[in-house]
Amino acid sequence: MALEELYREVILDHYRNPRHKGRLPGAHFHAEGQNPSCGDEFSLDLAVEDGVIVQVATQGQGCSISQASGSMMADIIKGKTVDQVEEITTKFKLMMDIEEGENPVDPARPGAVLGDLEALQGVRKFPVRIKCADLPWATLADALEEAKAAQ
Amino acid sequence: MALEELYREVILDHYRNPRHKGRLPGAHFHAEGQNPSCGDEFSLDLAVEDGVIVQVATQGQGCSISQASGSMMADIIKGKTVDQVEEITTKFKLMMDIEEGENPVDPARPGAVLGDLEALQGVRKFPVRIKCADLPWATLADALEEAKAAQ
Amino acid sequence: MNHVRADFPILDRKVNGKRLAYLDSAATTQKPIQVIEAVDDYYRRYNSNVHRGAHTLADEATVAYEGARAKVARFIGAAADELVFTRGTTSSLNMVAYGWGLNRLSPGDRILLTVMEHHANIVPWQLIARHTGAELVYLELTDDYRVDLTNLDRVVDERIKIISMSGMSNVTGAIGSVAELVEVARQIGAVSIVDAAQSVPHLPTDVSTLGADLVAFSAHKMLGPTGIGALWGRREILEEMEPAEGGGEMISDVGLYESKWAPVPHKFEAGTPPIAQAIGFGAAVDYLDKVGMSELRKHEIEITQYALDRLAEVPDLKIVGPQDVAVRGGTVSFELGDVHPHDVATILDQEGVAVRAGHHCAKPLMRYLRVPATARASFYLYTVEEDIDQMVTGLYRARELFGLA
Amino acid sequence: MNHVRADFPILDRKVNGKRLAYLDSAATTQKPIQVIEAVDDYYRRYNSNVHRGAHTLADEATVAYEGARAKVARFIGAAADELVFTRGTTSSLNMVAYGWGLNRLSPGDRILLTVMEHHANIVPWQLIARHTGAELVYLELTDDYRVDLTNLDRVVDERIKIISMSGMSNVTGAIGSVAELVEVARQIGAVSIVDAAQSVPHLPTDVSTLGADLVAFSAHKMLGPTGIGALWGRREILEEMEPAEGGGEMISDVGLYESKWAPVPHKFEAGTPPIAQAIGFGAAVDYLDKVGMSELRKHEIEITQYALDRLAEVPDLKIVGPQDVAVRGGTVSFELGDVHPHDVATILDQEGVAVRAGHHCAKPLMRYLRVPATARASFYLYTVEEDIDQMVTGLYRARELFGLA
Numbered sequence A, B: 001m002a003l004e005e006l007y008r009e010v011i012l013d014h015y016r017n018p019r020h021k022g023r024l025p026g027a028h029f030h031a032e033g034q035n036p037s038c039g040d041e042f043s044l045d046l047a048v049e050d051g052v053i054v055q056v057a058t059q060g061q062g063c064s065i066s067q068a069s070g071s072m073m074a075d076i077i078k079g080k081t082v083d084q085v086e087e088i089t090t091k092f093k094l095m096m097d098i099e100e101g102e103n104p105v106d107p108a109r110p111g112a113v114l115g116d117l118e119a120l121q122g123v124r125k126f127p128v129r130i131k132c133a134d135l136p137w138a139t140l141a142d143a144l145e146e147a148k149a150a151q
Numbered sequence C, D: 001m002n003h004v005r006a007d008f009p010i011l012d013r014k015v016n017g018k019r020l021a022y023l024d025s026a027a028t029t030q031k032p033i034q035v036i037e038a039v040d041d042y043y044r045r046y047n048s049n050v051h052r053g054a055h056t057l058a059d060e061a062t063v064a065y066e067g068a069r070a071k072v073a074r075f076i077g078a079a080a081d082e083l084v085f086t087r088g089t090t091s092s093l094n095m096v097a098y099g100w101g102l103n104r105l106s107p108g109d110r111i112l113l114t115v116m117e118h119h120a121n122i123v124p125w126q127l128i129a130r131h132t133g134a135e136l137v138y139l140e141l142t143d144d145y146r147v148d149l150t151n152l153d154r155v156v157d158e159r160i161k162i163i164s165m166s167g168m169s170n171v172t173g174a175i176g177s178v179a180e181l182v183e184v185a186r187q188i189g190a191v192s193i194v195d196a197a198q199s200v201p202h203l204p205t206d207v208s209t210l211g212a213d214l215v216a217f218s219a220h221k222m223l224g225p226t227g228i229g230a231l232w233g234r235r236e237i238l239e240e241m242e243p244a245e246g247g248g249e250m251i252s253d254v255g256l257y258e259s260k261w262a263p264v265p266h267k268f269e270a271g272t273p274p275i276a277q278a279i280g281f282g283a284a285v286d287y288l289d290k291v292g293m294s295e296l297r298k299h300e301i302e303i304t305q306y307a308l309d310r311l312a313e314v315p316d317l318k319i320v321g322p323q324d325v326a327v328r329g330g331t332v333s334f335e336l337g338d339v340h341p342h343d344v345a346t347i348l349d350q351e352g353v354a355v356r357a358g359h360h361c362a363k364p365l366m367r368y369l370r371v372p373a374t375a376r377a378s379f380y381l382y383t384v385e386e387d388i389d390q391m392v393t394g395l396y397r398a399r400e401l402f403g404l405a
């Protein structure tokens, strides 16, 4: 049961057909993330214009969870403002219980606005895999830090 | 009981009044021994003429057993030939069960020829202290090795 | 070998509601009660610091500690005073790198490794190379995952001062080419070192015929406790080596500005040693002696053959390692179609099967093989066919979940 | 504090037919069943290698191992990621010597120590001094066995790059002058290191107010297992420090010729760590937390006062250490007339009393005090007046055997 919830079709689809894959030749911001404990890797290029993420490209290697999470993330942040992206990040982390520890998920179902990403909720039953789902988001945070510093 | 056998009067006497104490200005051979596990020290000067130990001097610092053993040793080896001294060493080690492991003491009572040294038999009931009694003899072996190499 | 399982309490455990199939012995083995109780008994009955003691407990602890040294030494055909207790293979190799390499290597000298080494046999040499100006040189592999010895003369010359090699790969299971490389070392006067973390636990080992100068291994990979390992060395080498750490127990005298070292092996054992762990290590080799290392090897060959046969049935599964059980141990890495090894491990875990996934601390090897990660099942004397069957069932489940069926 | 004794199985033991009076806690302490069972439970129920695991046992072991890190850190008022698990105080100090000293000291630089240091806080610095050309400088002692701070300005100047000092002497029991020397270090920009092997177990310690940069201690001296200790460091210092050992777990990437380190504290934990021991260490600090470190200190002051009073009755007995319990811990060294300490220990052992005799790994201190050796009785939370009484009885027996009566 739990496994079926973890490996939903939409996750396998993003894993096998990652969106926005590649490098962005004229990227403004770049960050790389690594999960030393399992070896998963994720890299992110962002082009930001007037506070809006106009282009995204990702590369990675790793399990279905980390790669699907990255692909979905790329999908959802493209075209959003940096502020909106930060809000999404918060909602995502809330949904995944990341750093929220004992807190229950927001009663307002933050997942609802996350589209495909909501499929990652199944990961919550596999605490060791949460860091897989989080890898692209940690990388995104690094890139956004760069972006904000550049402002 | 065992303690009384360990700390016999003759041992305490040698401990408190070590014979042949000091350095030998014109010594032919010199060796120093140390028991790193307890810090006991023993040093030995020998003057050897025509294969006979004509002079002995010892210095040391340590427990009653190691110092008494050294004093008694100095007493007994003085005036003996190197060969005789090696025989005495063998008998002493036999008496103390040193390196003989499981072997019983020689039925011929090797201790009988060892004079005062026989008093050290009480140490055999205190296996950790045997290395104390052995320290001067190990030092003697080093000095004799030198002596034989010089021949 | 089935009879040994009763000695391992953990094997009765259920994981995720399923029978535990522990297939992660290359990472660390499980412990028999004989080992657990030896440690327990020490703490309950005669716990004390060793060596400097003039009381009964200290004496009992010292006798047990030194007795364990004698047992572990005998287990590999060595003399007790050539056996240094360390914190594990990693510490043993670092001890050699710092104690020998740091003091004797100069710019232009070379250290020969193979690309199948574990990080523990790479990173210390990188550190020493940086300190001394020496260079690292690597042997590559054959198509069958073994060390490629065909062009040795292209790489080997007198500049090589150290050859350090794995006795068995913890990724592919391939047995190293120790005899051949030891001979090369002999010819050019280099020091030969075996990372035996995976070989001493699984292959009968006799250092008196092996020919190597130094051999490093870990207790926790051979039924023993965590926190302890060993470094065996030929006496002359150990005497030449400088101690890596300074402190109590390793000295014969300490002055304010200078000190003298204690004789080998104590020179390398600074500070309070892992006493309980040494005693447990002794109990572990007692256990292995009782089983018999040739019996153990025979069992591992059988179970590995069974595993290779069963895994061959699974579609899309590729073994990363030799197929011939004669040249390999019971550590089997594999890939399953495009299912990531981490996902394989998660799915198997739901079936009670414990395998490891990732780079297995051998990133250079993974890059060389162009495999980002593998799933790895590894066996020991307590592994039975049922464990393998359970894994294969799990692998079919993975295929199903990933739509490969 | 009497109620704790039931938790220590060994205290029920008879030695030479007598009740065991274990007065050797400065060498190593006894272990409560809570610690013994935590280790046991790990091996029986969830033994597995940590960190790289994608299966349930590996996860449980990792959570327990990292949980233990958090507990030990909290015990000294630190953050978990500033706490490195090491093999003990000796390893911790060597780690600092190699990881910081070796890379940052130059000829002419000075390392300030005190003459009351344990070999573990002398020999590593001698090794580093030899490698770097730095010099050692020592502070001496007052007549009351405390660090003499009167002529500090004669010794202290900017050439001093490291001040490393004992938190409490394992020979005299004197509490170190940590606060004062940390302040000196701050003024001249030196790194301050505390050998807390004897202070963390006995004195409430809060690194957040202590001011020192690095603090080293051992589990086995505070109810924990052998084979593990800790190094706490301020984050910036740990980040500046190079790893002493290379291997698995401490890297973020390994190439053939170069590697990148993992973040602090993992950078310093090469290889399979002492997992069972860390878990036992966690249980030990849980136990000490439950007892309360101020309660413990209060008990030790009382029992030490009792011991000093009773020992004062014994003719020809001379205490080697401070008389004032406010500036000392429960480690009492003494001489008894001309009876050699080793003989004292043997005689006491026949009475069931375990004390240590010798130089206590502090030869420079012994030479400074002109004492070749001492007998040493050392206390902990389980020490009771009956233990002291038994020792005093034994001391009278020693007097009698040596004809001092």
Ligand SMILES: Cc1ncc(COP(=O)(O)O)c(C=O)c1O
Residues within 6 Å of the ligand: C248, C270, C271, C272, C273, D026, D027, D087, D088, D089, D090, D091, D118, D120, D121, D166, D168, D169, D170, D195, D197, D198, D218, D229, D361
């Ligand atoms: C003051 C002091 N420093 C360092 C040490 C060394 O500790 P360990 O032997 O646990 O490494 C000890 C104990 O032996 C000690 O008492």
Ligand SMILES: Cc1ncc(COP(=O)(O)O)c(C=O)c1O
Residues within 6 Å of the ligand: C026, C027, C087, C088, C089, C090, C091, C118, C120, C121, C166, C168, C169, C170, C195, C197, C198, C218, C229, C361, D248, D270, D271, D272, D273
């Ligand atoms: C081949 C090999 N070498 C070295 C090591 C390192 O051993 P340890 O982690 O016990 O130090 C391992 C195990 O992790 C290994 O498999």
